Amino acid sequence: MQTMNIKILRRLKKRTYPGFVLLVIVLAVFIGCATDGKVKPAPIVQEPSLAIGPTVARLEDGRQGFIITEVPQMDEASRKDFERAIAMMKDQDYGQAIDILEKIIEKSPGVTAPYIDIAIAYRLIGKSEKAEEHLKAALQLVPDHPVASNEYGLLCRKAGRFADARAIYENAIARFPGYYPLHRNLGILCDLYLDDPAGALEHYEIYSEAKSEDKQVKVWIADLRARLGRN
Numbered sequence: 001m002q003t004m005n006i007k008i009l010r011r012l013k014k015r016t017y018p019g020f021v022l023l024v025i026v027l028a029v030f031i032g033c034a035t036d037g038k039v040k041p042a043p044i045v046q047e048p049s050l051a052i053g054p055t056v057a058r059l060e061d062g063r064q065g066f067i068i069t070e071v072p073q074m075d076e077a078s079r080k081d082f083e084r085a086i087a088m089m090k091d092q093d094y095g096q097a098i099d100i101l102e103k104i105i106e107k108s109p110g111v112t113a114p115y116i117d118i119a120i121a122y123r124l125i126g127k128s129e130k131a132e133e134h135l136k137a138a139l140q141l142v143p144d145h146p147v148a149s150n151e152y153g154l155l156c157r158k159a160g161r162f163a164d165a166r167a168i169y170e171n172a173i174a175r176f177p178g179y180y181p182l183h184r185n186l187g188i189l190c191d192l193y194l195d196d197p198a199g200a201l202e203h204y205e206i207y208s209e210a211k212s213e214d215k216q217v218k219v220w221i222a223d224l225r226a227r228l229g230r231n
Helices: 078-089 093-107 113-125 126-141 146-158 163-175 178-191 199-210 217-226
Strands: 004-010 055-056 066-071
Touching: 004 055, 078 093, 078 113, 093 113, 113 126, 113 146, 146 163, 146 178, 163 178, 178 199, 178 217, 199 217
Parallel strands: none
Antiparallel strands: 004 066, 055 066
């Protein structure tokens, strides 16, 4: 039996390395970038577990973060098919990846990763309704799942459903505050679509503290501080 763990960890003391996001899963999940649509695979690990279904737990060793544990219960053929689908997504062969992921979902409907990956594939080929359908399925399995919520908020934003996008981001942040892409995307939403510069600045700063290498967000922060007279 294999588990899928999404671990979001944050270092609290070293300002020279203020934080990191580590996605550790048995089944790779692709993460879509909010601005350029690029995707990248997560690393693959294997760990034993006695869990029966998806569970969420807070870290208890002094760090801020959480772990989502799922039990895929996939046979070897399905696991190999999943890896093939991931390779196809990397090659931008989204149609074939979708066909494979649909079959995996039919055989293993209780795992979030295939739903999220297929939703990203559908979004990238312009089929937003199908993408939303699969993201909703993932969120039924793990409410406010941070990766699924990040994708869903992006989908709603592109559809002009700004209030829905904000609610999705805020609900996910309330449960998973250490998943920093949510803060970045909520900041973009507040900044460009909701005329809420104070809200945008708040979430940009949270994101930037953890992801200091993102120079673009630093530019946005400086601009907002100037507009709000906070320099």
